Every structure is written in structure tokens, then in C-alpha cells.
Amino acid sequence: MAGKPVLHYFNGRGRMECIRWLLAAAGVEFEEKFIERPEDLEKLRKDGKLMFEQVPMVEIDGMILVQTRAILNYIATKYDLYGKDVKERALIDMYTEGIVDVTEMILQLILCPPDQKEAKISMIKDKTKNRYLPAFEKVLKSHGQDYLVGNRLTRVDIHLLELLLYIEELDSSLLAPFPLLKALKSRLSSLPNVKKFLQPGSQRKPPVDAKQIEEARKMFKFE
Numbered sequence: 001m002a003g004k005p006v007l008h009y010f011n012g013r014g015r016m017e018c019i020r021w022l023l024a025a026a027g028v029e030f031e032e033k034f035i036e037r038p039e040d041l042e043k044l045r046k047d048g049k050l051m052f053e054q055v056p057m058v059e060i061d062g063m064i065l066v067q068t069r070a071i072l073n074y075i076a077t078k079y080d081l082y083g084k085d086v087k088e089r090a091l092i093d094m095y096t097e098g099i100v101d102v103t104e105m106i107l108q109l110i111l112c113p114p115d116q117k118e119a120k121i122s123m124i125k126d127k128t129k130n131r132y133l134p135a136f137e138k139v140l141k142s143h144g145q146d147y148l149v150g151n152r153l154t155r156v157d158i159h160l161l162e163l164l165l166y167i168e169e170l171d172s173s174l175l176a177p178f179p180l181l182k183a184l185k186s187r188l189s190s191l192p193n194v195k196k197f198l199q200p201g202s203q204r205k206p207p208v209d210a211k212q213i214e215e216a217r218k219m220f221k222f223e
């Protein structure tokens with residue numbers, strides 16, 4: 001039997017947190033090998049484990065996978081979280097890309113120069129409130145099911161839950177005008193695997209320490 005997947009990334013959310021979320025929601029236990037110093041990343045590169053010299057990297061089922069989307073696609077397919085047919089999959093992909101657009105804006109906020117931060121937060125709040133959350137509320141209303149696509153849990157519900165938690169962290173009032181999204185959030189939060197991952201210590205917290213942010217920026221050459 002294959003061992004647990006091993007996740008290689010730094011001890012932060014970044015591009016790995018959605019992978020952690022999806023594995024956890026599928027009820028898959030995983031191990032983490034944190035990249036703590038530039039040498040850790042260099043070693044993975046020298047060992048030929050990073051196809052494009054980048055992380056996230058996941059060792060799973062005898063494969064070494066890189067590229068966040070490819071990793072998520074594999075997990076979603078393997079654990080039957082990718083819809084029942086090509087049409088459901090098309091919707092899942094479309095909704096997922098919208099979620100990625102907002103999630104990336106929020107995650108990149110920590111790397112934003114202090115003098116631009118306020119303007120960026122206000123732009124993100126505006127887009128979240130007026131563009132993205134209304135779009136997902138509308139999907140739930142017209143679809144009339146407990147989940148975003150089809151009538152069972154798929155990866156996109158998990159991606160959206162992760163995003164809703166980040167949005168609440170940014171401003172807890174943003175979700176207020178969206179009753180169907182709030183109901184989805186509480187339904188998903190009570191699923192046993194999700195509930196377990198919501199326990200303190202399972203998810204990564206945003207870095208608060210300026211030194212930690214600077215180190216990550218240097219190590220990963222963030223612009």
C-alpha cells in the first residue's frame with residue numbers, strides 16, 4: 001500500500017494550502033516537509049525533484065508532482081471530487097478559476113509594500129463584495145442544491161470554503177449580505193473531515209512577522 005503523500009513547501013499558506021485543504025476534505029492523511037532555509041529548496045532542486053525548480057511539490061502514489069493545478073486535479077480525480085461528467089467538470093473548473101483569482105489577491109497581500117496595502121485591501125474588498133460573492137450566491141440560488149455543482153461535494157466547494165474563511169479574516173462583515181453562501185459555509189464546516197481540519201493547528205496562519213515575510217520573499221523570489 002502507498003504511504004502518505006508528502007508535501008514539500010514552506011510552513012505557510014501560499015500555494016500549498018489549497019492542496020492541504022483538498023487532501024484533508026478527502027480524508028487523506030499527509031506528511032509535511034517544510035522548507036525552512038534556502039538550502040532546503042536548493043537540495044530539492046539538486047536532487048532533480050522540482051521539474052521547474054519550484055514548489056509546491058507533492059510525493060504521492062510513487063510520483064513527484066509539481067504545479068499546483070496539476071496536483072489538485074490529480075487529488076480531485078483520485079478521490080472523486082471532480083464532478084460526474086465533463087459538463088460538471090467544466091463548471092467546477094470555471095468556478096475554481098474565479099476562486100483562484102480572489103484567493104491569489106488575498107494571499108499576495110502579505111507581500112504588498114506597506115504604503116500600498118490599504119488601497120489593495122480596499123480594492124479586494126470591493127471586488128469580493130460586488131463581483132465574486134454575488135456570482136457565487138447566484139450560482140447557489142439558481143442551482144438550488146446543497147453544493148455548487150451537481151448534488152454532492154466536489155473540490156470547488158472546498159476551494160470556496162477556504163476562500164470564505166480568508167474573506168472573513170479580512171473583514172467579517174463581507175459575508176453578511178449572502179445568506180446562501182453563509183449556509184454553504186456552515187454545512188461544509190460540519191462535514192467530519194472538514195470539521196477535523198478546522199481544528200486549531202491544522203491550517204496555516206498568515207505570517208504576521210515582517211522578518212518571516214521578508215525571508216519567504218527572498219527564498220521564493222517573490223516580486
Ligand SMILES: N[C@@H](CCC(=O)N[C@@H](CS)C(=O)NCC(=O)O)C(=O)O
Nearest residue numbers: 014015054055056067068069220221
Ligand atoms: N505555476 C506554479 C508556480 C509555483 C511557484 O511560483 N512557486 C514559488 C513558491 S510559491 C517558487 O517555488 N518560487 C521559486 C522560484 O520560482 O524560483 C504552481 O502553480 O505551482
